[in-house]
Amino acid sequence: MKKWKRISSIFLIAMILCTLTASNIYADEKGEKDPQQVLTVAFPETKGLQEVNEDGTYGGLVYDWLMEIAKYTGWKYEFVTGDVETMLSGMMEGKYDLMGGMFYQKEYESFFEYPKYAVGSSYCLLISRENDPEVKSFDISTLNGKTIGVFQNAKSKIERLKVFLESNQLNCKIKKYKDVKAYESCLDNGEADLMLSSDANLENLDAAYDVCAKFTAESYYIVTKAGSSEICSELSQAIEKIYEADPNMALELYDKYVSNTYTNSIHFSESDRNYIKESGTVRVAIIKEGYPLTYRQNKTLKGIVPDVLNLIQKQTGLKFEYVYANSYSDALGKIKDGKADIMGSYLNDAYQADIQQVVLTKKYAQLNTVIIRNRQSELSDKNLTIAVPEDMAVPNGEQNHKVAFYPTFADCLKAIDAGDADYMEIPSALLESLFTSNYYANVTPSAAGNEQMQISMALSSDFDVNLYSILNKAINSLSKKEIEGIIQQNLISSQISKPNLKAMLYSHIGAVIVFLIAFIILLVLVFFTIGRLSLKSKAMALKLEKAEEMAKAKSDFLSRMSHEIRTPMNAIIGLTSLTKKMDGTPEDVGSNLNKIDTSAKFLLSLVNDILDMSKLQSDKMVIQSEPFSLNKLIRQIEDIFTLQAEEKSLELSFSKAWSKDGFIGDETRLAQVLVNLLSNACKFTPEGGTIQCSVEEKSRNQTHASLEFRVKDTGIGIHEDDLERIFGSFEQLNQNEYRVQGTGLGLAISSNLVRLMGGSLEVSSRPGTGSDFFFTLDLPLADDIQTGCKNTNHMKSGKRLSEMHFLLAEDNDLNAEIAISLLELEGAQVDWASDGQKAVEMFKDSQQGYYQAILMDVQMPIMNGLDASFEIRRLNRKDAKKVAIIAMTANSFREDREKALAAGMDRFIAKPFEADQLIETLLACTTEGTE
Known part of the structure; x- marks a missing residue:
């Protein structure tokens, strides 16, 4: 058995007051009344009386009284919370002005001042152990001869107990306890049969205990500290005025905060237990659709009746099955x-x-009713017809009117709507359901019903007494809280019938009209919009088609221009390279050749910049992801710019700081960015200046490294207003002291390339001090990369391609002559085919493995290089699949490279090319082929 929970603080207040001695009482009489007077209130937390909510706000019976009193006195309060003992001690010492929930005893007047009026009353309870066979709830005769445990300091309650026992001629033993804990345990340890408690404990009453008797206890007050007679007088006057305005104030607050209902265990007799054991299933007649009493939700039976019967089944062990009826009369007929x-x-x-x-059980629930009438009927008229469901009673006070019976409440409502009846009384919850599911144009609510509709269970006249007894005991055991919860759960709007289309339309007729008008307008707008969109779509299609044609024309133009410019440039660079290799070339001629070579390469850089910018603008630029050596790349760039820096007397330094070489990325584009930045630095840095190029590893994990690239110079710098503009296309700043050539695309291309590689090119600069360009890239790590040349024997010898045979397919005689000369200077033997068809035939006629590589131009007459490569790869000979085919073309777009690879070519060299580039590519291909 669970331990009896702690008794209420009201009870403790009285008991502790009896045991505590008074300390000094000090209170000063106050002068004139202060309308904004602030009083300190001792506020020990007590369920129902003085409550502190989770959000820090206050509530309870005493709190509500104080708030009402303040309306008459103008008082303000400062609440002090704590346990009962501390609050009482502080009140006795004069620390607080007011305290509620205090019982009256004459000897207490030396500690407190009591007002004339109480603010409520309490009740005493006699409780017993649950299922005690010798004690029955509210059967006073079973209390005779029992031992009652009481707390000895609760003298007033003990006196009232004696009066109760004497008036009911009960001879009981009263056992007093000095210790609270011993008192609370008297039932558990069997020392007492009954225990004297308080109604304030109903909320804490354990399921293991039953209430056996209840009688009036004593009143409680809001008291002031001793010596504060003026405050006490104001308090009395305020309470008097409150009672004059609302005589039921105390009762209403008692019902609101103090539970006055309780649930006892059911005591079944021997015959009851036998019936439960042998009865089998009890058949229950219910109305099939009778919201909120019974209804279906998602094919599951719901309602107040099934929920109540479920509770009864748990408490009694009875088993129920449902017999469905179409109406109230039909259900009554079934029993x-x-x-x-x-x-x-x-x-x-x-x-x-x-x-x-029929025989009724105790009522278990009740529903509010409402009177419904026809819009043309007035309830004050005499000759009215009231609609009543069959077998239901005519409401009280309505017997003088004509009565018309209909099968169901819904039929009654239809009759009123049709004018066949004038009014009816119906449960408000059922009316809400009917109004939702249908539309009644001529029906309107008139007033609240005369009384609540009581809900009971009914048995036939030849009922079984045991069944009747069990049902009544079970219904009596249901708590008010349980019943209210069931009713509330079944009245929520989500369980009301779904409205039909007619109800929806009529109940929102205004919205329907607005909707129809809006729909018509919308249709007009839709057709109008569709027409305009169709015209716009056609116009946009034409514009898109034109834009695509322009883009294609632009691409074709750039491709042709690239080819046409690169072809003669290939001849210029190739012949220049050949002439420079000749022995005995005069120094001035060599100087002129170097200038020609530089100018040709500058022209090539202009073409490349324009092509790169075109790719970037059309989103055709693709960043490659291939392993490369960053150490090798920086060394190559250092070789390129060292001589250039020496010619301008610039101090050029390179700083490299990373833990391990080998990265994955686009080596060519990264080199292009660094070359652009260094080229600008050389252009705009005066003689004697310094240029620093640094690569620093910021962080590294198992898969990636973060590298910061920086090019810093002491050049002329850039004005702050121009910092944003320098990354635009075709932008060149007006640096009067430096006349430089270029397209103004270098920084724009570099910025876009860095962005595509996952970084952001930034600059810090001031005029006269120099510029600092920097960006950071996160590069995946690659395995160690061999940075040297694989074919070391060829690199060491002067004839790097000696004893090698190559097939050259080239339709331009001059380009063919240059290529043959360059290759023969390296010791190679070259066979020349002037078109793709001849190249296929010459390879077909050659011995197996004769050619180490084929140099294939792409644009040629009769058969182009792509088709020729495809035909060679199709030949039924072993070396046709392995021989290296290198594309040599002036078309350098990405799609050109993809087409070459798709045709079976291995490498791609864009014209114009340098001799070393061609030789290294051939060495790489032939070395791979022999490994």
């Missing part, structure tokens, strides 16, 4: 005909039950 044992929801009173020859 009379013996088709059901009980009717789940009987709505008439005992008088009507007697007429209908």
